Amino acid sequence: MSPRDPRLAVETKRDGRALSEGEIEAFVEGYVRGQVPEEVAAAFLMAAYIRGLDADETAALTKAMVASGKTLRLERVERPKVDKHSTGGVSDGVTLVFAPMAAAMGLAVAKLSGRGLGHTGGTLDKLESIPGLRTDLSAEEIERQVVEIGCAVAAQSAALVPADAKLYALRDATATVASVALIAASVMCKKLAVQSDLILLDVKCGSGAFMKTRRAAVALARACVGIARGSGRRARAAVTDMSQPLGEAVGNSLEVAEAVAVLRGEKPGRLRDLAVVLAGEALSHASGAAMGEARAAAARAIDSGEALERFRRMVEAQRGDARVVDDPQGVLPRAPVERVIEADRGGTIVAVDAEAIGGQAVALGAGRLRKEDPVDPSAGLILRAKIGDRLEMGMPIGEAHARTEDAAERAARGVLQALQLSEEPVRAPQLVLGWFDSED
Numbered sequence: 001m002s003p004r005d006p007r008l009a010v011e012t013k014r015d016g017r018a019l020s021e022g023e024i025e026a027f028v029e030g031y032v033r034g035q036v037p038e039e040v041a042a043a044f045l046m047a048a049y050i051r052g053l054d055a056d057e058t059a060a061l062t063k064a065m066v067a068s069g070k071t072l073r074l075e076r077v078e079r080p081k082v083d084k085h086s087t088g089g090v091s092d093g094v095t096l097v098f099a100p101m102a103a104a105m106g107l108a109v110a111k112l113s114g115r116g117l118g119h120t121g122g123t124l125d126k127l128e129s130i131p132g133l134r135t136d137l138s139a140e141e142i143e144r145q146v147v148e149i150g151c152a153v154a155a156q157s158a159a160l161v162p163a164d165a166k167l168y169a170l171r172d173a174t175a176t177v178a179s180v181a182l183i184a185a186s187v188m189c190k191k192l193a194v195q196s197d198l199i200l201l202d203v204k205c206g207s208g209a210f211m212k213t214r215r216a217a218v219a220l221a222r223a224c225v226g227i228a229r230g231s232g233r234r235a236r237a238a239v240t241d242m243s244q245p246l247g248e249a250v251g252n253s254l255e256v257a258e259a260v261a262v263l264r265g266e267k268p269g270r271l272r273d274l275a276v277v278l279a280g281e282a283l284s285h286a287s288g289a290a291m292g293e294a295r296a297a298a299a300r301a302i303d304s305g306e307a308l309e310r311f312r313r314m315v316e317a318q319r320g321d322a323r324v325v326d327d328p329q330g331v332l333p334r335a336p337v338e339r340v341i342e343a344d345r346g347g348t349i350v351a352v353d354a355e356a357i358g359g360q361a362v363a364l365g366a367g368r369l370r371k372e373d374p375v376d377p378s379a380g381l382i383l384r385a386k387i388g389d390r391l392e393m394g395m396p397i398g399e400a401h402a403r404t405e406d407a408a409e410r411a412a413r414g415v416l417q418a419l420q421l422s423e424e425p426v427r428a429p430q431l432v433l434g435w436f437d438s439e440d
Contacts, residue, residue, distance in 0.1 A: 027044065042170060053182075055223070070159045072160060076147050080106075086202040088209065096256065102283075107286055109152070111123075119355050120367075125377070130315055136155055137155075148317070197286065198286070204242035228438040233438065247270070249380065251379055260328045270431060272302070308325055348390050353420075380401050386428065387426060
């Protein structure tokens with residue numbers, strides 16, 4: 001075999017040995033250029049998943065993915081720049097709310113997002129459920145939009161971290177998503193490819209997250225801020241609860257409609273609460289304002305209608321139908337079948353299998369089982385009941401949005417099976433479980 005044969009990197013990691021920065025760089029470069037076959041890249045991901053990557057290997061992988069494309073310097077943007085990222089969860093529409101909210105507060109958000117992975121939703125899939133909306137923006141288009149509006153949410157491209165775009169989809173297809181090192185490298189390469197004053201990370205923890213335990217989520221948060229520290233960038237990471245769907249909607253057009261309702265000031269709850277916390281954190285860092293004052297400003301950005309207007313302008317700039325902010329039900333795709341989900345027993349919800357909820361939405365067509373699978377933008381679920389809520393037999397608690405009656409019925413049964421009830425009362429889980437900083 002040639003010394004540059006990519007299988008050597010697979011063998012090294014398979015056998016539990018560390019790869020050098022040069023070996024990782026050569027493997028990633030070869031994959032982007034098409035010189036590393038898909039099956040070899042898949043084997044590499046599995047070896048990395050099973051054997052793990054140490055801190056130096058993770059940093060090298062991140063660096064190599066950044067180097068696979070250009071960086072977005074945003075030199076014309078004069079506002080304080082913040083880049084927010086979530087590690088993925090169920091009904092996690094925070095970016096749809098956070099980006100226009102931050103823009104309304106005088107901050108700049110240029111965000112590179114991804115598509116759905118496994119049971120979790122993807123921000124790009126959600127936005128693309130808005131008729132006409134483009135996410136394939138050039139670096140020049142992103143910068144111009146951020147200068148004019150304050151926010152842009154776009155896809156990785158052949159110019160921006162193309163290595164991650166390819167590996168991101170392959171991880172989903174090879175069941176190698178839930179790796180601290182691979183997630184950290186994927187998250188941080190997109191963050192380091194965009195010049196920002198603050199990288200704000202939302203690391204999900206619980207049944208609907210890739211990190212099921214607090215310990216794993218903390219490890220991921222520390223890995224991400226460690227990569228930022230090594231690159232000379234400021235990062236803050238919040239570990240947040242994903243023991244249940246964050247919002248009520250699970251599915252692309254449904255989540256856009258919910259985000260619009262939040263931006264219109266019509267929907268309180270955990271989705272709004274977390275968006276306010278994160279936007280307040282960003283403003284506090286940028287301005288030095290006290291946290292209470294910064295969060296109050298974030299809430300005012302919604303209540304004043306300014307965040308909704310920024311969302312409208314962002315959708316319009318990306319060629320989407322801006323009427324979505326006025327009439328989401330009339331603009332967004334709707335499933336032909338909408339079945340009400342009724343509680344099949346009484347009691348207090350003490351636990352939710354959020355991954356199972358996400359899986360039911362994927363089965364309806366809202367996500368992907370394979371990277372080439374199409375997504376049905378209209379499919380999904382609504383689950384209004386949360387941990388701590390008291391249910392009565394026959395109470396309507398949500399809806400299944402599906403193509404057929406049979407699919408809707410199966411999804412409804414799956415949702416009910418994902419709820420654990422008890423006669424004992426239980427408190428709602430804490431939303432933010434901890435913070436980690438690159439300067440600590």
